């Protein structure tokens with residue numbers, strides 16, 4: 431229990447109730463310099479949080495909260511390589527993977543930077559070989575297609591980054607298979623020529639049932655097409671479990687290892703990024719790491735009052751614990767970032783979706799918000815109705831790139847930018863009922879009718895949002911953005927007191943699925959009728975229906 435934290439939470443709740451008399455709009459009217467004072471920047475990236483319902487008093491108290499929870503000390507402990515993942519007794523060192531100057535970092539008294547460097551060089555050699563056509567298929571041809579088989583952190587990162595960096599993609603096509611649903615692998619492989627396809631099996635543990643099942647299916651597909659003796663040339667593995675990759679039959683030179691101090695959802699910077707490196711090339715991948723390194727340095731060295739991840743994290747705490755908003759929406763106005771919200775869902779919800787503190791006590795304050803979202807402007811035409819007029823307030827995190835890669839699409843881009851800015855403005859400003867009536871009457875709608883329609887067309891406004899503005903979505907910027915969100919999750923996790931780096935909550939479902947599998951396999955025999963004596967009557971009833979309907 432952190433008494434100081436509790437006092438500051440109470441103080442923040444007090445300020446919040448006083449602040450309720452003043453809207454975000456009012457705060458802008460009172461302070462013409464609000465944008466300058468409530469935004470922070472790093473090179474060509476600005477985090478504008480002036481449209482969040484906070485004032486100086488709130489921010490000062492939030493900064494005190496960060497200090498009281500030792501955010502800076504704990505950050506330093508992470509950078510140092512301390513074993514801050516308490517429940518797994520592991521260091522947390524994704525920052526080592528982008529530690530470009532190779533400054534020593536010690537785990538168990540050993541500098542890990544040499545391993546990191548060697549790992550990166552092995553990846554680079556392989557990626558260059560595939561891209562140059564020097565590493566060839568069993569028939570001596572260059573690989574045209576790469577299939578990354580993985581799930582969770584071994585899928586979401588590479589898939590999102592590959593999609594986001596499309597303009598930089600000049601290597602072979604890269605495809606992604608994650609779901610255990612066979613339609614995913616069947617639909618993907620059906621369009622590919624096995625003789626020119628390379629399969630990357632990406633799994634930290636090399637035990638995940640989805641990945642291992644898909645890997646075996648891919649191996650069968652490949653062996654049937656080109657012969658078992660040739661299939662090995664078409665596979666590579668990315669894992670920390672080197673014994674298991676060997677058992678699967680992948681030769682050592684085709685195995686790209688990483689380390690237990692890299693969490694799955696923090697692993698895009700490791701060999702898990704191999705597919706990305708093959709797609710965009712080693713120089714662009716290096717830029718991607720550079721961007722993350724810049725954010726790491728900013729997080730480490732910038733005073734918390736200007737520190738982007740700290741501020742984003744504190745705003746998260748403000749919204750979750752003080753305003754009690756249960757969710758937050760991530761809204762990239764950038765089609766290529768359309769899978770960024772689902773990437774952040776894993777990063778954020780798997781990290782901070784906990785109700786037990788690192789030291790094993792039940793937490794009484796709410797933790798991880800529900801994260802959701804989609805790309806603008808598409809999302810305007812689906813769920814924005816609720817954002818503007820729904821009974822729940824959802825803090826929105828807009829993301830906007832100023833420039834696109836296509837110079838000739840200015841007309842599109844101007845509209846995209848205008849829409850993004852207009853949405854955050856509309857959420858904040860709203861539209862009062864008298865204004866609605868005035869507008870309707872001006873359009874010639876009779877007075878009675880205007881009064882009838884007005885309640886449906888009014889907007890309360892005062893809905894908070896932040897905007898992350900960046901110059902252009904290139905590898906460096908993307909690296910910076912991802913690292914920003916990683917550190918934000920860290921800041922929130924420290925304040926809540928959870929271990930942000932384990933994920934025990936996914937284990938029970940995995941265990942029960944293994945038990946359930948035997949029942950599902952039984953249904954094929956159609957011999958058994960399940961009842962409430964075997965299991966809960968819902969599962970029993972569903973199994974019986976599955977058995978009856980199976981073709």
Ligand SMILES: O=P(O)(O)OC[C@H]1O[C@](O)(CO)[C@@H](O)[C@@H]1O
Pocket residue numbers: 581582583584632633634635636637638641694695780933936
């Ligand atoms: O890389 P692996 O070991 O196959 O795990 C995949 C994913 O499964 C999880 O362990 C649980 O969903 C994630 O944390 C991880 O990213």
